[in-house]
Amino acid sequence: MFIQILLGTGLILLSVIVAAVGFGVYELGLRRAHKWLITEPHRPKLFVVLASAVLAMLWIITAGVWIWAFAFRFLGMFSHLEEALYFSLTAFTTLGFGDVLLPVEWRLLGGMAAVNGFLNIGMMTALLMEVLRHVRRNQLEAQRAAREDNPLSNP
Template identity: 55%
Template sequence: MVHQIFIGTILILITIVIAAIGFWIAEGLLTMLGRWLVRRPHAPKLALVLIGAVLMVLTVLTASVWVWALAFVVLDVFDALEPATYFSIVAFTTLGFGDILLPLEWRILGGMAAANGLLNMGLFTAMLVEILRRVRSEQVEGRSDEV
């Protein structure tokens, strides 16, 4: 049990580092594009920011799922990458079909993968809201400067 918690904690920390790198890249892009984003027209630029943020979230989410899937294969929990990836997606999104289960000696990792998915979904939601809030507020401030 303790080794599962240790391994799960390491995997969660790895996915948090991946998310932090994604957030850092998104912040850098926003800073770099700041002046362009506040110039008119605002709506198409806001849509582009949303699309870019969603693509960043999907990239980070995919990388996190791969981390878990590869760990399951390395730990010999699954004998192939496809079921390991499928289980990781189902656990990470907390969908929990239950058609593929972990062996009893590894089942704590399934719960930790689900907890990791919940944590990351919350972080991603916060990131999307913050990016849109920041761009929108800068656009509004930029409008008042134009008048």
């Protein structure tokens, strides 16, 4: 039991580290695009931010699923990587069909994979909302500053 908890905790930490690095890379890209993002037109650029953020989040979540799949396969819980990936995905998304199960002596890891998925998906949702809020706030501030610099252009 303690081995499962230690191993599961390590996998969760690895997944969170991968998520943090992935989000850091995405945030660096946003910082580099800051001037472009705050110039008109704003709406299409907000869509680009949304689409790119969703793709980044999907990549991060997919990386977490693969981490667990490789661990399940490495520990010999499944004979094929596809089966380990399928179980990892259904556990990570908390879908859990129940058609593929871990061996009884490793079943705590299934719950830990689900907790990791729930944690990552929640974290990614919060980060997505924060990115959109931040970009939109910067766009509105740039719009307001432009109006103050040239009050005749926008009545």
